[in-house]
Amino acid sequence: MYLVAHVDTSICAETACKLCTQFCPEANTILYDNEKKTAFIATDRCKACEICVSICDNMAKHSAIKMIMITDIENPFELSKSGFRPAEWNSMVRPKLISEKES
């Protein structure tokens, strides 16, 4: 199994700074939902370099991104399956940590 980046929407949505999107080395991997005002990750494109984690921790100072084991994410967003369809992002089922389910 492997790690991928995961954005905590409730923290990210407070600022909507988009800094991580600018510095991720991979194209269309940190996507941005303008209506929900949050970044989210295309897990099938993430190479787990952790640049976004340090950007969000140190530049944005929000610590909204963590590296998570792929099997611990429910409904991971995959660009190869969903395509780039901004109109659908608002209504999609959000990726979340399996551990968040119980609470």
Add this chain to the structure above:
Amino acid sequence: MGREKIQINEEFWDIMPDDYKDLVNHSTYGKTDRGWKDVGSSTELIAEHSLCAGCPESIAFRHIMASMPSPEDTVMVGSTGCTSLVFPMVAVHNIHSLFGNQNAVATGLKRALNVRFPNKNKDVIVLAGDGATVDIGLDMTLQSWFRGERFTTICFDNELYANTGGQESGLMQKGFVAKMAPVGKKFEKVRLPEIARESGCAYVAVLTTSKPSLVERVVRQAVLIAREIGPTYLQIYTPCILEIGKQSMEGLQEMRDAEAAGERFKFREFITPEAQAFIDDMAAKKKAEKLASAAN
């Protein structure tokens, strides 16, 4: 070619790959004000490729693809090296040339495009590693500048031959030890930006890819000046994190350190008075347009 050229015939929509449909629906072809601001909300002109996790070359690629003024009328010329792993995943016409020949191929291409499309701007952008630009292709690089060929040369300077495991390059720093260059480099880093200036380039810039807005300004300027005035050259530091022993998340800091005051990638640019006048004139026209549209 314009945006209409990538449209899909209605009959074929159901069999076209999703990636292609996304490019038709959400990319920035044909947008005159395209730029770095579009990245989160558009389909980028580059997709999954096999560069290492965290490689600054892939950040630079994203920044450049977002910044070129008219991708639908651009042809890129690549060469062998890590960059050649990306070109198959780039949604702009491109040619892979034999290692070192990129500026010769671009010369022929640019001239042919001028003959074939006399009334259209067709941009040619060479993008190659330091080994290709400065060592094996130096002859072709310089001769194209001497001849005043109107295209942009971008060198991804990672100061060694990354794709073959870390051999010494002309742009490597003096004293640097790499896996396949254990003795340490005995000569100074070649001063290609200065050589470019003296060889006929109308615009030269040295930078890293740590600031997307700077990359955007410099790339736009280089492409537009190459269209109208003469050859342009950009040297961008894209450290090979693998060969210099950095972690995947350390590339950005490495670039910031290298662009600090007095360091070898401190931002610097050179522009001829003619090219500067052209840029000023363009800025003045844009401002006048803005004022006119605000008044309406």
